[in-house]
Amino acid sequence: MFEGKGQLKRLNLSGVLPADFGNLTNLKELDLTSNYINGSIPSSFSQLHLVILSLSGNRLSGEIPNGIGEIGSLEELVLEANQLDGHLPENLGNLRNLKRLVLNANNFTGTIPETFGKLTNLTEFTIDGTAISGKIPGFIGNWSKLEKL
Template sequence: MLFISTPFLAASLAVFCLTASAFGATRLPDDEVEALRDIGNTLGKKDWNFNVDPCSGESGWADSIQVKGSENAVTCTCSFPNSSVCHVTSIVLKSQNLQGTLPEDLGRLPFLQIIDLTRNYLNGTIPPQWGSMQLAHISLLGNRLTGPIPKEIGNISTLQNLTVEFNQLSEELPPELGSLSRVERMHLTSNNFTGQLPATFGKLTSLKEFRIGDNKFTGPIPNFIQNWTTLKQLVIQGSGLSGPIPSGIEQLKNMIDLRISDLSGNETKFPQLSNMKSLDKLILRNCNIVGELPDSLGGITTLKTLHEGLMVTN
């Protein structure tokens, strides 16, 4: 008969309980683990170690020191009792040399709020399946993505940030994006988008930043931008849009950064900007503006940057 001393047995049980407790404190459901496995394969993420819990912050799941611009982290939120049930809420993989495609399987992470794949080498298209998620933040900046923004993205009622700058996306912007009532940041610069800005964008009254430079849009800058009264940054440089700058721009009293350039169309007078008391940066270049600078511009005491190509005099 095998005899085990009482002290040894007690110590062994204590170690087992502590180990079980440690694993139980960051337990990710098996279906989310399998989803991460498939997501990693699709992205080309090769250093996720599935021998440890993905919520542990170990073995490739999160760098101990996060370097700005190269953040690498899978973040979980754990709930009671005893924080034993966890769910993936954020995936941030910036500058990780990912060379795969965007995974449809993100939808298998029902609690995911943030997906940030900035500055990788991802190609392919944006999956329409993402439209069924409850995301707050999408950043795909600086990849090799092609195709349109799926109309289904307009179904993400929780979305606050949509950043797809510096890709090869194309076609017209879907009108459904005008349903993003909570979106505060829409960055679309440096793609191949075409067509006019959808009239539905007039409903985006939570916008704080809107950037569409370096695209192939057509038509005039729409009058509905006057609805964006919370806007702080507007960048329409080399977008393909034509002038004139709408007179309603004076309604944007919270503007800090205003950059518009390379507008085709008829000559026009300098726009009224005197209501923009917090304006810090102003670029109006090649906008067919004629005449003198208004005296009211001197009353904007916060203005630090005034581009030398601000106007064309007659």
């Protein structure tokens, strides 16, 4: 599908995500689903031109780095089933090409940022199993391509 695939899912890999992955500037897809990776998401990932970033089913902790919101090519951000926490970065709302935003089963707190209203290409948004609170944002009604909420 894409040049520069990095599919390393379900391989029983352990350790931390290497910051040097940020040097893989031709990488379009990074899928490390269902391994035993711990630590945090390196801020160097903001240098990548990824279309898909899937790190679900690991033991990642800490906050989502603000730099993830600078990957303008990103269409899928799948971080479910980790131990990520903190507030959702407002600049994720800059990811105008994003179709899938899957954040469920983490420890996020706070509210859904108003900037997410700009994510009008979303077809899937899942945030269940977190401590997100507040009102359901009205802008969700503008996500006309949404298929799964």
